[in-house]
Amino acid sequence: MYHIVDFLDTGDSEVVPSSWVKDGRSLWPPFKVREKCNRVVVRGDPPDESWPSHTIRIRATKTTEMQTNYPHTLEVPDVSGFPLTSLNELAKLEESIAAQGDIYRRKLVTYFGLAGGLTVKESVWRIMTKLMTNRLAKQINWRGLNGKYAFEQLVIKDVVLIRIDASNKVLVYRHIQLPGAVEDFTGQPPSKSAGGTKSEDRALYDKWRASQYALRADYLVGYFSLRRPSATKVARLIGQEGWTTNCPKAEEVVSMWKPASKQKVETDPYVHHCVAEQAWTGLAIKDFGPPKGLGVVATRNFASGDIVCDYHGNVITASEGRSIMEDLNGEAGCHPLIDTFGRRINHSSKSANVKPIRCKMTFNRKEKDIVLFKALKNITVDEELKVDYGINRKSF
Structure with missing residues (x-):
């Protein structure tokens, strides 16, 4: 017998043999290789008492034996059309969620929640892989910077964030961002003494700050894509982000503003x-x-x-x-x-x-x-x- 459980301390969802579960807690193998975890789950191996123990919530129980193509033999909600391949398909999904309401939203939460994952980063990667193709993902980032589609404004983002604590939201942002000079415009620059020569460390520090400044400027301008903001509104947004240094002044953002493309x-x-x-x-x-x-x-x-x-x-x-x-x-x-x-x-x-x-x-x-x-x-x-x-x- 197997349980579909939520790990309350990490926000992950997994399928575990019932022998691993006791008194509201479940053991989970500490293997770094995902395939190794899958194999012990499929075989229903007895747990090792040295494995980490997690507080869980049981969502469903499956009495039949787990097949070797775990986890795809699980009964999942009747949803189709994934992964999405275009922005048009993404817009249609948003409309479907709005039209069908909470019932469809819960189906999506269950469907993508079965992707599992040992860490927040892995869970997000699995869900996003099921949600959209790489080609579509390249047209999207969290904030909608540089003319890309803003994932944070979509209803479907709640499916990704539903089991992730709000404090970990930046991890989701980092995952959706394509690799660049600065992964996170809320972070801190590298140390001026990073181990290289003095000039090399200073050059790295300056390059990092310049990249972060540009990224913050793009974010502030893109946030007000449809209507030119006042300096007061921009200053309020900068204050909400908690940026006190290394960001453009509100008046500069207003002067950089351009109307959104059609x-x-x-x-x-x-x-x-x-x-x-x-x-x-x-x-x-x-x-x-x-x-x-x-x-x-x-x-x-x-x-x-x-x-x-x-x-x-x-x-x-x-x-x-x-x-x-x-x-x-x-x-x-x-x-x-x-x-x-x-x-x-x-x-x-x-x-x-x-x-x-x-x-x-x-x-x-x-x-x-x-x-x-x-x-x-x-x-x-x-x-x-x-x-x-x-x-x-x-x-x-």
């Missing part, structure tokens, strides 16, 4: 959330009175290049537009019956301060055309948002 916007989880839930901030609908009516004003400053909101209507083809214009009787049938900021932005061909950007995003496993509004210039508080519609009856 590809990053299309795959950004925050944009997906704002589009789906209409959770845009910094805007308000204002009644300008007749004949203008309602419009949209800014309640915060927007910088040129900021993503302001989305239109949240149906994107149609030119032929569909002609058909609608021919049958138009006062109301446009392409608009959904919902009042959003994007639909209330008024037209101006001469003083437009936002422009539409057509993007493709995946919702409920279906790719949809989405129109986002991007600031053409700096927009101040109480300033009305205006866009050039670009189409009228003469356009057809």
Whole structure:
């Protein structure tokens, strides 16, 4: 008989023979070679009393004999599609988790938890290997630095972190990062007396600090990828990270900021959330009175290049537009019956301060055309948002 257990002191999950378990604790072989551990588990060898003892929680019990292809003979949840091979598949997984809720999330936790591992690093490596291919992993890092996809913003990250103490989060970050000059921008530099000559040690120290500085700068700029931050917000983030030296000043970060690329916007989880839930901030609908009516004003400053909101209507083809214009009787049938900021932005061909950007995003496993509004210039508080519609009856 075998038990599937959680090791409470390490956060790992393993399959162990029942003879190894007693009074809420389990023995585990101290072998460094994983295959050797697997063999003694499969054979159900009697435990050696000298093995380390761990506090455990039993998750499930299997009464049949363990087959030689352990651990794949275990009954696992009915999930498929892994490992993921592209960012599109990753986006679809995020939607599935959001749509199916806790039941599907628990299935994933169980499925990936069976990967096991003797250490946090090994557990994370096993889970990530089951989750995605190396080709996809090269497009991802923890913070989303250097134009890569941010793993920390994904819902699936909870599956990886669910059994890892929050204090070990940096270990997960280190694993997901590709090798570089600095593995962890929160770490300390090497000693100035590392064993080499004085000049060699100093050169290593300076190179390490320069790499860490650049990495921190990329992180701070990338954190505010969609909207230009204020110096106050950047300073607050630096304070939260606990960085007092070897990082750029808040004003430098603001000056280095650049708008996110279209590809990053299309795959950004925050944009997906704002589009789906209409959770845009910094805007308000204002009644300008007749004949203008309602419009949209800014309640915060927007910088040129900021993503302001989305239109949240149906994107149609030119032929569909002609058909609608021919049958138009006062109301446009392409608009959904919902009042959003994007639909209330008024037209101006001469003083437009936002422009539409057509993007493709995946919702409920279906790719949809989405129109986002991007600031053409700096927009101040109480300033009305205006866009050039670009189409009228003469356009057809």
